[in-house]
Amino acid sequence: MAYPEHVKGVLRSTALDPNPFIHDNILGALMGSPQEAIDHYKSDNGNIDHIQTTHIRQHTTGSSLVSLDKRLFQTLKRSVEQAISPPPAGSEWTKIPDLYGFFEHHVTLAIAETLLGSAIVENYPGIISDLWIHIEYTDHFFMGLPRFMIPKAYAARDRLLENIRIWSTKSQSLRQQNAVDTQWDAVAGSALLQEREKLYGDMPGHDEHGRAAQTLGLLYGGTSLTVPITFWYFFETVRNHTLHDRVLTEINTHSLPESSSYDFMKLTARPLLRSMHAETTRYYSSNLSVREVVAPEYALDAKYTIKKGTTVFIPNKYAGQFTAAWAQAKPQAVTKPLDTFWAERFMVSDQDGKRERFSDVGFSGNWTSFGGGEHK
Template identity: 25%
Template sequence: MHSEILYSCFGLSRQALKAYKRDDSGPYANPYPGTNVEARNRLEYRTFISHHQFLIGSGFAPLCKRFEKSIASHFNAFRSGISGDWVHGEDFMHVFKHTLLAPALIDSVVGPALLERDPDFLANFWTIDDNVWSLTSRLPKFLIPKPHVALNKCLAAVKEWHAWAKEHSDPTATTVDSGEDDAYWGSKFVRERQVLFSTIDGQNQDTIASQDLGFLWGSNHNTVTSAFWLFADVFLRPELLQRIRKEAGSCQIESPERGLPKFDMERLQRQPYAQAVYAETLRLRTHGVILRQPSQDLQLNEWSIPKGSPVVTSSTTAHMNAAVWSAPQRGSRPATEFYPERFFLPKSESAEPEFSMSGTDGSWVPFGGGVHACPGRRFVKYETILTLAILVTVFDIEILASRKDLEMSERRFGFGVLEPRGRVPFRIRARASV
């Protein structure tokens, strides 16, 4: 299924798609019984290991380090034009996509060179994202020329950056092994993908560009929108905003140059309201389609599912299950209501709230589940909570959008986190206490 998205939306060639189709060996170290795929051509397993090492394993700490550095740089540039007086903006979702979060995420994966070398990359990137349903449906290009033009420009930018990085970098360099930045590739992960894909049948520089563009989209598509909803859900509720500010303040450590706050991230991510807002936002806003193809015949109650059959389910069914989310121990609130306190254990009036995911197995699935669960789930929590902590600490922000514009749009239903229906105008000022 992953390969179909790469083919439909990110220009993966038919030849490269066939390489994915031929690989029926599975994502585990030991191939599925009865398969006979060369070790070097085990695309699913090799990319699975690469992604997990980068997003969960040894690459996680360096990734967080690069993200903190990049998000600080982008926040400092953004706040340079904001004083103690109110400044109006047209759309805070646009700020997340073009000014703050998306460029920081891209920088943390591939370094700053890609965006520096193509100032139009983000505009084209989000045009692709805005048309994923049209691209997936494989409508003729003449009916949807705009996303195809944007796709070609993005692929050209990635290929040009690849060529530049190859020309200038030392392939034997090991600086990123210790977590340092790679001035050309950004991260060890991206540099090593050049080697990984070049050893697999059907892959070349064109397909590597498609793979990297697809990875960047996967890193941003749901993450940026999730971070936006954390921001909106908190800033629309003054009492909740004060609670989050208190938690962020308790985790703040010394401020670096120019006063941008730094936080004890281990402690910040354990704060009860920060965790509850994160969990509730993803529960309420994530409406994704989960696709699987079982490697063996399955029997689920009275249903028989033959090996290799496509199985489709939706996170919406689990996330809107009133029997789970409206239960008395979760506050008896409607599942359609934003209510982070449903993740708190019952307590006495004087006790501090205690966050818990107990009883939510199979009902909280914003990242899917099983071996194919999104490997970026740990980093998504890290970067969204950090972004929220900076926003609540540094700025006063009033959201000026109408209730209708803040409704979730179903236009991209099935692809994960839903965006707001309309633009989100706002006014912003620097907080006097920072």
């Protein structure tokens, strides 16, 4: 078991870098990025990674995030309503899969359409099933298994990349003609993806093949953790009557009847909903944070050192349930055992006890549910 001080040291030290694993294993082995593109990432000393992160943050904060939220909600709402609406008289009901399968389909569709536009989803209806085949074979790609050993996974990725290349070429052509809605376009997708296509299109090694691998990476990143966490968030809400009533009250309080929508910025700032999201990722996600030692050696503590080239894996599942460390960091956080779901685990009260707020202060090194990249 890695102790919190080990985790904090690894995540903060410049002697360890997430990018070698991202370049070779994620973009290369998993996303099928061309070698020329990977060589460009490596030769740029991390500058491309910084530019990419800055660009994504511009589109996932403030008014840009509000725009994406609204598009995602409306797409999800339309998709679900179509699926559960009563059939015409005399026809059979549409078969709905198990509840998790229902969430997986509709949330993935909403994310894909919000990011890439509706045309690719309509022209390539297999995008959802192929994406989840790809996601579920992640560890097999990381192990470098050849095509003949996992033909189903390679075939799904081939179809994903081929259709994204077609989408990329169409998007590029329309943008060059100034024939797109720059906020969101049915063919070219969101402003995030339109600008991202141009950003990468100007780099060496990023023809339609290099851009397609990058887009697949973004689509993977936007769904692989979001979809299961969305399901378990919902599941924990509806299985507890008291929690269900509290969540519904929060939602109804921030509804916008005039637009049949909600004030998402205020909702996501509510302490209970923030705590529930943090607890859901802590309890249900099994993601890894990965770093590679790039210095001659790294001192984990006074007893152990790690040599250059060693890959360090930090599993959220174990760190998130290491009771001794959590109890030391914040005793009230283990009022209920870490091997159970507790919606209020990340909530604290002000000194007068009248106001509750969300807080993850003190959990550094214990809570790494935010993902495996360089930035939270």
